[in-house]
Amino acid sequence: MLIDSLELSVGDHEVYVPRSVFADLSDVWSATLEQVAPGRFGLILVGGDSSAAYEAEIRFDSRRVTTRILTDREAGQVSEKTVYFDMSKAFH
Numbered sequence: 001m002l003i004d005s006l007e008l009s010v011g012d013h014e015v016y017v018p019r020s021v022f023a024d025l026s027d028v029w030s031a032t033l034e035q036v037a038p039g040r041f042g043l044i045l046v047g048g049d050s051s052a053a054y055e056a057e058i059r060f061d062s063r064r065v066t067t068r069i070l071t072d073r074e075a076g077q078v079s080e081k082t083v084y085f086d087m088s089k090a091f092h
Helices: none
Strands: 008-010 013-015 028-037 040-047 054-060 065-072 077-083
Touching: 008 054
Parallel strands: none
Antiparallel strands: 008 013, 028 040, 040 054, 054 065, 065 077
């Protein structure tokens, strides 16, 4: 089953989450939230099965998602890293 939405917030601030952060993730069976630095967080989603198993780390602050790192759990290697830039300067 694919994830069809993902909502994040920090305190009273809603975090902007592009659809590309979650649209290709499926069969999530574990979710962990951690603070990676002051004001910065990581949501770790684990899903898939056997050779399609993955770990997706979604890093964000109180305004927007900054990075998504996808790791192939079988190989134990990063298979994809996406960095989200604020090109519009809308999040300053």
